[in-house]
Amino acid sequence: xxxxxxxxxxxxxxxxxxxxxxxxxxxxxxxxxxxxxxxxxxxxxxxxxxxxxxxxxxxxxxxxxxxxxxxxxxxxxxxxxxxxxxxxxxxxxxxxxxxxxxxxxxxxxxxxxxxxxxxxxxxxxxxxxxxxxxxxxxxxxxxxxxxxxxxxxxxxxxxxxxxxxxxxxxxxxxxxxxxxxxxxxxxxxxxxxxxxxxxxxxxxxxxxxxxxxxxxxxxxxxxxxxxxxxxxxxxxxxxxxxxxxxxxxxxxxxxxxxxxxxxxxxxxxxxxxxxxxxxxxxxxxxxxxxxxxxxxxxxxxxxxxxxxxxxxxxxxxxxxxxxxxxxxxxxxxxxxx
Amino acid sequence: xxxxxxxxxxxxxxxxxxxxxxxxxxxxxxxxxxxxxxxxxxxxxxxxxxxxxxxxxxxxxxxxxxxxxxxxxxxxxxxxxxxxxxxxxxxxxxxxxxxxxxxxxxxxxxxxxxxxxxxxxxxxxxxxxxxxxxxxxxxxxxxxxxxxxxxxxxxxxxxxxxxxxxxxxxxxxxxxxxxxxxxxxxxxxxxxxxxxxxxxxxxxxxxxxxxxxxxxxxxxxxxxxxxxxxxxxxxxxxxxxxxxxxxxxxxxxxxxxxxxxxxxxxxxxxxxxxxxxxxxxxxxxxxxxxxxxxxxxxxxxxxxxxxxxxxxxxxxxxxxxxxxxxxxxxxxxxxxxxxxxxxxxxxxxx
Ligand SMILES: Nc1ncnc2c1ncn2[C@@H]1O[C@H](COP(=O)(O)OP(=O)(O)OP(=O)(O)O)[C@@H](O)[C@H]1O
Ligand code: SF4
Ligand SMILES: [Mg+2]
Numbered sequence: 001x002x003x004x005x006x007x008x009x010x011x012x013x014x015x016x017x018x019x020x021x022x023x024x025x026x027x028x029x030x031x032x033x034x035x036x037x038x039x040x041x042x043x044x045x046x047x048x049x050x051x052x053x054x055x056x057x058x059x060x061x062x063x064x065x066x067x068x069x070x071x072x073x074x075x076x077x078x079x080x081x082x083x084x085x086x087x088x089x090x091x092x093x094x095x096x097x098x099x100x101x102x103x104x105x106x107x108x109x110x111x112x113x114x115x116x117x118x119x120x121x122x123x124x125x126x127x128x129x130x131x132x133x134x135x136x137x138x139x140x141x142x143x144x145x146x147x148x149x150x151x152x153x154x155x156x157x158x159x160x161x162x163x164x165x166x167x168x169x170x171x172x173x174x175x176x177x178x179x180x181x182x183x184x185x186x187x188x189x190x191x192x193x194x195x196x197x198x199x200x201x202x203x204x205x206x207x208x209x210x211x212x213x214x215x216x217x218x219x220x221x222x223x224x225x226x227x228x229x230x231x232x233x234x235x236x237x238x239x240x241x242x243x244x245x246x247x248x249x250x251x252x253x254x255x256x257x258x259x260x261x262x263x264x265x266x267x268x269x270x271x272x273x274x275x276x277x278x279x280x281x282x283x284x285x286x287x288x289x290x291x292x293x294x295x296x297x298x299x300x301x302x303x304x305x306x307x308x309x310x311x312x313x314x315x316x317x318x319x320x321x322x323x324x325x326x327x328x329x330x331x332x333x334x335x336x337x
Numbered sequence: 338x339x340x341x342x343x344x345x346x347x348x349x350x351x352x353x354x355x356x357x358x359x360x361x362x363x364x365x366x367x368x369x370x371x372x373x374x375x376x377x378x379x380x381x382x383x384x385x386x387x388x389x390x391x392x393x394x395x396x397x398x399x400x401x402x403x404x405x406x407x408x409x410x411x412x413x414x415x416x417x418x419x420x421x422x423x424x425x426x427x428x429x430x431x432x433x434x435x436x437x438x439x440x441x442x443x444x445x446x447x448x449x450x451x452x453x454x455x456x457x458x459x460x461x462x463x464x465x466x467x468x469x470x471x472x473x474x475x476x477x478x479x480x481x482x483x484x485x486x487x488x489x490x491x492x493x494x495x496x497x498x499x500x501x502x503x504x505x506x507x508x509x510x511x512x513x514x515x516x517x518x519x520x521x522x523x524x525x526x527x528x529x530x531x532x533x534x535x536x537x538x539x540x541x542x543x544x545x546x547x548x549x550x551x552x553x554x555x556x557x558x559x560x561x562x563x564x565x566x567x568x569x570x571x572x573x574x575x576x577x578x579x580x581x582x583x584x585x586x587x588x589x590x591x592x593x594x595x596x597x598x599x600x601x602x603x604x605x606x607x608x609x610x611x612x613x614x615x616x617x618x619x620x621x622x623x624x625x626x627x628x629x630x631x632x633x634x635x636x637x638x639x640x641x642x643x644x645x646x647x648x649x650x651x652x653x654x655x656x657x658x659x660x661x662x663x664x665x666x667x668x669x670x671x672x673x674x675x676x677x678x679x680x681x682x683x684x685x686x687x
Pocket of ligand 2: 596597598634635636637638640641642643646650655667668669670
């Protein structure tokens with residue numbers, strides 16, 4: 001098991017390095033390949049309004065004209081030990097982990113990212129609990145009552161959930177429950193959990209439910225399909241042949257096997273969302289990482305975009321690692337092979 | 338209730354008595370009559386071999402005996418008496434209490450039949466503790482004893498292994514240990530050795546025989562291979578298309594079989610003392626459809642002797658008739674013809 005953990009950890013680190021290289025390449029190599037000069041890149045850094053002189057200075061200072069390997073090295077070095085940015089008259093120190101410096105906003109990227117994280121964490125975490133509980137429960141009941149009214153109704157709703165876009169359900173829920181019924185007057189503004197837990201929760205109810213509805217629909221379908229498959233397995237027949245009560249057969253034998261693949265997808269979904277629930281945050285104007293990414297793209301704020309993409313990749317790799325380890329805990333065939 | 342019925346109901350019953358068992362599955366294509374009027378009985382300490390090709394309804398029968406068919410998609414009728422208790426008409430809860438304790442089953446593929454996430458020990462302990470109110474420690478000791486009894490070396494260590502860490506033969510032994518953990522009086526083994534290689538097959542069959550002697554249980558061995566049941570069984574039931582076509586003691590069935598399908602099975606049995614080229618006489622054609630079963634004898638499309646009966650084979654279903662003590666056959670052929678055919682045409686070729 002220890003061996004397995006070490007192997008997985010090393011693999012995750014290697015993956016992170018590769019992901020950072022690829023991301024870096026997308027931002028710096030691809031533009032070059034398509035014919036953009038380093039001056040063009042520099043202009044993206046300082047924003048749309050800067051004059052040619054300023055652009056040139058930035059190009060030199062940031063070393064955008066230097067070989068890509070060196071630039072990548074400097075970027076990684078910044079994450080580990082921090083970096084100094086030289087603006088002629090003033091010098092700025094960007095402490096580790098330095099994920100770059102936003103010239104548009106004149107701030108280092110990392111503290112801003114850190115600011116946004118609780119929002120995304122609250123949104124994704126809360127929604128995840130809701131969708132996991134509802135999705136899996138619905139899926140299991142549907143499978144066990146296959147063909148019944150309950151099954152048909154929940155699968156119908158699930159189909160709607162899968163096909164309705166989040167901005168539609170989101171805006172609809174805002175119109176009804178915030179504006180019309182006034183149940184959640186604060187929906188669409190974020191109050192920190194430590195500031196006021198009650199407001200935090202009540203403001204997040206609509207985004208949670210909207211996001212969870214979509215995901216729960218997916219999970220219900222997934223769980224139902226998995227459960228139906230598992231119930232047809234030979235070992236379920238064996239469990240019944242032993243004389244186990246049906247409840248034990250379902251909970252101890254069927255559910256455990258069904259939930260294993262669901263868990264994998266859950267980990268990846270959660271990891272992806274932690275990197276920014278772009279659509280939900282956009283719809284509810286929540287200042288999370290997703291909104292941060294969209295705003296940065298709109299402002300042509302390359303360092304911020306790079307930073308948020310790296311963080312997103314980090315969460316996905318982390319989630320994969322956690323899932324791998326959990327999988328090994330659950331499934332001895334993985335652990336012992 | 339007619340007088341006749343009253344007499345049958347009061348008649349002393351065998352330990353296991355199956356009467357006119359029918360298991361039908363309504364499907365979109367039609368009614369699948371997987372088992373269609375099967376009757377047999379079995380006493381404690383005896384072994385019945387059920388033999389038939391793939392699709393003849395052997396597994397459906399065995400699941401029926403354990404009451405494992407889903408009432409939503411299977412129509413089960415007839416009677417199954419196990420030690421005086423009727424199973425077909427009992428509530429699911431009553432049958433559940435019998436499963437594992439009074440009757441239990443060894444499945445064909447021990448790898449897929451054991452839960453991949455639980456240790457061998459945990460699965461045996463679970464089986465034992467449903468029917469016995471004992472602590473985990475006691476159950477664990479019992480599990481180790483059982484593993485020891487079925488010949489697993491170092492049972493106190495292997496008890497904590499997972500199914501995938503066992504070899505095929507060891508897994509089947511573990512499966513047998515699990516099935517026997519509550520001293521069942523009826524043990525059904527559904528093709529217990531098909532997933533195993535030949536040497537291991539023989540060991541497993543020996544094991545089943547030894548355990549039966551020890552536990553004095555009634556055993557049903559299901560297989561498509563007559564060779565497997567030859568040494569193990571007291572009686573043999575030959576199944577074709579969901580029905581019994583021949584039933585008799587093993588000696589009788591091997592030396593004086595009277596049904597053309599049994600002849601076919603004997604002909605397709607590999608024999609070590611013959612040259613490969615003339616030892617196999619596979620039965621031509623494929624097993625019958627169980628939907629829209631034709632009138633007449635289900636075997637008639639494949640039977641070489643169907644014409645000898647002036648068309649009766651195609652139009653009239655042969656009844657299972659007693660032709661000697663404990664020997665029953667369902668075929669329209671004349672007794673004399675059958676004996677002549679067997680002696681002159683079939684036996685010399687085997
Ligand atoms: N749930 C079901 N619904 C419909 N048909 C079924 C069902 N279960 C079994 N059958 C049919 O019943 C027939 C008998 O199946 P069964 O599994 O008993 O055969 P078998 O004699 O055990 O064959 P094998 O040697 O391949 O194990 C098959 O044709 C099968 O398709
Ligand atoms: S009844 Fe006719 S078809 Fe059927 S086994 Fe006998 S001879 Fe063959
Ligand atoms: Mg079978």
